[in-house]
Amino acid sequence: xxxxxxxxxxxxxxxxxxxxxxxxxxxxxxxxxxxxxxxxxxxxxxxxxxxxxxxxxxxxxxxxxxxxxxxxxxxxxxxxxxxxxxxxxxxxxxxxxxxxxxxxxxxxxxxxxxxxxxxxxxxxxxxxxxxxxxxxxxxxxxxxxxxxxxxxxxxxxxxxxxxxxxxxxxxxxxxxxxxxxxxxxxxxxxxxxxxxxxxxxxxxxxxxxxxxxxxxxxxxxxxxxxxxxxxxxxxxxxxxxxxxxxxxxxxxxxxxxxxxxxxxxxxxxxxxxxxxxxxxxxxxxxxxxxxxxxxxxxxxxxxxxxxxxxxxxxxxxxxxxxxxxxxxxxxxxxxxxxxxxxxxxxxxxxxxxxxxxxxxxxxxxxxxxxxxxxxxxxxxxxxxxxxxxxxxxxxxxxxxxxxxxxxxxxxxxxxxxxxxxxxxxxxxxxxxx
Numbered sequence: 001x002x003x004x005x006x007x008x009x010x011x012x013x014x015x016x017x018x019x020x021x022x023x024x025x026x027x028x029x030x031x032x033x034x035x036x037x038x039x040x041x042x043x044x045x046x047x048x049x050x051x052x053x054x055x056x057x058x059x060x061x062x063x064x065x066x067x068x069x070x071x072x073x074x075x076x077x078x079x080x081x082x083x084x085x086x087x088x089x090x091x092x093x094x095x096x097x098x099x100x101x102x103x104x105x106x107x108x109x110x111x112x113x114x115x116x117x118x119x120x121x122x123x124x125x126x127x128x129x130x131x132x133x134x135x136x137x138x139x140x141x142x143x144x145x146x147x148x149x150x151x152x153x154x155x156x157x158x159x160x161x162x163x164x165x166x167x168x169x170x171x172x173x174x175x176x177x178x179x180x181x182x183x184x185x186x187x188x189x190x191x192x193x194x195x196x197x198x199x200x201x202x203x204x205x206x207x208x209x210x211x212x213x214x215x216x217x218x219x220x221x222x223x224x225x226x227x228x229x230x231x232x233x234x235x236x237x238x239x240x241x242x243x244x245x246x247x248x249x250x251x252x253x254x255x256x257x258x259x260x261x262x263x264x265x266x267x268x269x270x271x272x273x274x275x276x277x278x279x280x281x282x283x284x285x286x287x288x289x290x291x292x293x294x295x296x297x298x299x300x301x302x303x304x305x306x307x308x309x310x311x312x313x314x315x316x317x318x319x320x321x322x323x324x325x326x327x328x329x330x331x332x333x334x335x336x337x338x339x340x341x342x343x344x345x346x347x348x349x350x351x352x353x354x355x356x357x358x359x360x361x362x363x364x365x366x367x368x369x370x371x372x373x374x375x376x377x378x379x380x381x382x383x384x385x386x387x388x389x390x391x392x393x394x395x396x397x398x399x400x401x402x403x404x405x406x407x408x409x410x411x412x413x414x415x416x417x418x419x420x421x422x423x424x425x426x427x428x429x430x431x432x433x
Contacts (some may be wrong), residue, residue, distance in 0.1 A: 012376045016369065022175040027278030032170060057167045059159050066155045066174060070148045073184035083140065083187070085115035092188040094398035095120060097143045098138030104130050106265060117307045118294060122269035126260045127223030128194055136418040147190035150197055151183035154351055157200035162355035169355050170363035177368030182348050189345040194220060196229040197353040199328050203234060203352075204409045206324055210238035210245040218252030219251075225273065226335050226349070228253050229314050236318030237327060246318070276302045279340050284371050285403060287340045292389065298340070306338050313338075316415065329353040329360065333407045337400070344375035356410065363406035370399045 040333035077083060083093040088099065094114050099122045103109040112120050122129075135146035155170050162169040173179045182189035202217030202365045217231035227247065260268050278298040283291065290296035313334040320325035329352060336342045336349055346370060353360050374395035 015111050018375060019175065019177055019181065020369045023172060023368065026168060026172045026175050027358065027362055027365055039355050057171060062170050062174065062386050063152060066152045070152060070184045074144050076149070089117040089120060090114035092186060093140050093143060093371055095122060096187060096191060097136050097140045099129060100132030100143060103133045104136060108267050110268050121275055123271050123276055124191065124224060125222040125272050126256050128191060136247050144187060147187055151190040151193040153197055154179065154193055154200065157197065157204060158351065158355050161200050163325065164357065173351055173354050176365060177372040178351050178354065178364060179345050181372070182345050188344065191349055192224065192345050192348050194223045195227040195349050199230045199332065200350050202231050203324055203328065206238070210235065210241055211248055213247040214248035215252045218249035219256060221253050222256045226339065226341060229310055229335055230331040233317035233321065233327040233331040234315045234324035236321060237324040261357050282343060283323045283340050284345050284399055285337065285342045285396055286375050286400040289393045291314065292393065310335060315334055320415045321416050322416065325355060326410065329356050330407065330410045330414055333403060333410060337403050337407065344371060347371055360406060360409055363409060364385050364401060367399060367402045367406065370395055370402060374399065377386060
């Protein structure tokens with residue numbers, strides 16, 4: 001979200017507080033460790049909705065709210081000129097529209113010229129380009145509609161994938177910084193919603209058979225390649241067909257990638273892969289500290305180390321995860337920790353984790369509050385006061401700690417890792433499978 005729509009840091013702080021309180025109220029309804037907070041949440045839920053629970057909320061209503069919020073936000077942003085050309089070059093909407101038109105007319109959709117600026121890389125693969133092309137037939141408005149449909153689809157997908165109390169999981173997504181401010185206010189965030197959509201749609205389709213689910217997941221992952229890792233991790237729960245499912249996902253991804261390379265060559269692989277491996281831009285976790293202070297720079301060795309750790313995590317989840325949702329959640333959390341992808345908009349990657357249960361949603365709430373405070377307040381407004389770097393770095397490290405805590409939480413419950421007491425003795429209160 002751009003800070004240009006806010007007049008002062010006070011306005012940003014109020015915006016952060018509004019979503020923080022909304023998410024906390026939803027979490028309070030599931031809180032058993034803090035009975036006082038649960039009583040407070042129930043009381044305010046009753047005042048705001050007339051009931052003491054959210055079980056009355058249905059899927060059509062939540063989907064309609066998500067669509068309405070997106071429509072209002074993009075309309076306001078459009079009227080304020082947020083989707084036009086900027087002094088730095090084309091906006092994200094112009095970039096996606098130009099990329100889609102280039103594909104339709106037989107040009108190169110991965111490096112474009114727009115707003116008088118040439119050589120603009122488009123870091124999205126074929127699945128994303130095809131969606132851009134579909135929307136571009138109706139101009140920028142069509143692109144907004146297409147990506148709006150992708151982002152709105154996350155709400156019903158979280159609902160159908162969540163194993164318990166799906167309404168609360170979906171309401172939490174809408175009330176958190178993981179979704180609405182990201183995908184509704186900037187089309188870049190909406191386009192990144194392809195990653196969680198690929199994961200959630202794969203998990204949903206897997207209930208009717210893993211072969212089709214793996215193929216769909218492998219194809220959608222070509223839009224943003226990090227999506228392939230959680231899809232692969234989830235295929236480990238395909239039973240006796242898990243090797244076939246994993247190979248189907250990899251083969252589909254590889255076939256589409258190879259076909260695209262055959263047509264566009266390095267004009268495709270450069271923006272979509274190599275540029276992403278070496279990216280060094282805004283990051284809200286420890287990458288922001290390491291790169292901002294000059295302690296670390298992207299390199300071939302770093303890329304190899306990141307790839308090795310990511311694949312090791314995928315293998316561990318493929319072998320040991322209790323459920324496909326748990327495997328995907330662990331891998332997604334690992335991906336945002338191990339790569340430089342954790343800008344504010346990339347928080348949408350974590351949406352599927354909200355379906356796991358109340359405790360992971362608690363960590364997601366804290367992650368969203370800290371990341372949004374860093375991006376909207378420290379990175380944007382307080383910089384004009386001077387000295388914002390120190391505050392931002394402190395929030396980077398805090399966010400890293402929260403992400404690690406979420407990863408530990410998910411690993412303990414999904415990978416059958418026993419809790420350990422002092423002196424290395426297993427905790428007898430935790431069953432070991």
